Amino acid sequence: MGWLRRPVVAGGLVLGLAVAAVGLYLFQPWKLWTDETVNEALPSSDPVVVESEKPGAAEEPDAAEEPQEPAGPMTLAEGRFITHEHATEGTVKIVDLGDGERVLRLEGLDTSNGPDLKVWITDAEVLPGEEGWGVFDDGAYLDLGKLKGNKGNQNYTLPADADLDAYSSVSIWCDRFNVSFGAAELARV
Template sequence: MGRVRRVLTGPWVIAVLVVAVGGVGFGLYWFQPWKLWQDETVQEALPGVVNSSAPSVSATSDEPSRPPAPTPGPHMLASGELISHEHATSGTVQLVRLADGTHVVRLENLDTSNGPDLRVWLTDAPVKRGQAGWHVFDDGEYVSLGKLKGNKGSHNYTLPEGVDPSGYSSVSIWCDRFDVSFGAAELAPA
């Protein structure tokens, strides 16, 4: 009996405990399960929308005031509805050209699960329903527009300079840690 007790308290038990604690720590870091219960809501306005309620002012009091010349505002080029893949996902996606010629991808009324290392990708992949669509977005051309700002709300992602949006047909909420789409939208011309 004394021999069994000595084996259970020896260096093997300590090594197994160290490995187990290290494994649990790594698993918590890698999967970040607490994010499933944490929501982050971000509400951003579409950039470049000008408040048109400002009064017009004339240069001199003798001249009648003229309304200002209309400034070209944002122009929606394409849009689509998000469908669910790995996690329930809903909302709309818009590809918008701003007055200055830059482009943004706008997520409106996004509602998805939070997760580790979520990104917004502009891709050339077709959007497929169900599990068939979970892993297709990294097979072709894609541009990462950055980390997902929040798993709920409406937010904007600027396309990098030199990216021609006409070469892309879909947007994915991509989990870079596990190489899987949380949800995606096919972009149809507006």
């Protein structure tokens, strides 16, 4: 019977290693001790210089034809993060850059790192505590992409056709475990 134990032990070791590998892949525990800091500046819209199309046009433009500079960045909505599954702090803003482009900006973000973190803008109500952890995928949401870093300031371009009146909150969403790390209710400015 000693010859039977060796294959059972070897099989158990192989199975144990496979379970450990899958667990490491899913949970990525090393991310709990590593931070990714991003410090992006708010994008700006540079004024467009338009040259006269008429050769030999008068040097002085008419007052009615003075070129208008695009409006600078303007905050449309903002909110402050609350903690859900992991301690989360910072603010979120929706900023119109003045050239038709809108960005979602995270400022002073401080949360845990984790596997498969995304930035979502959603129609869900932000609820404190465990009740609010899993509500963000129940309704409408826009996935703005992978969280660039768990600390710092970062920008996410909003689709030009996004109806921002349809969305009222932002979540740092762990897509792997369907849970919110933290969320912010957006208030129109």
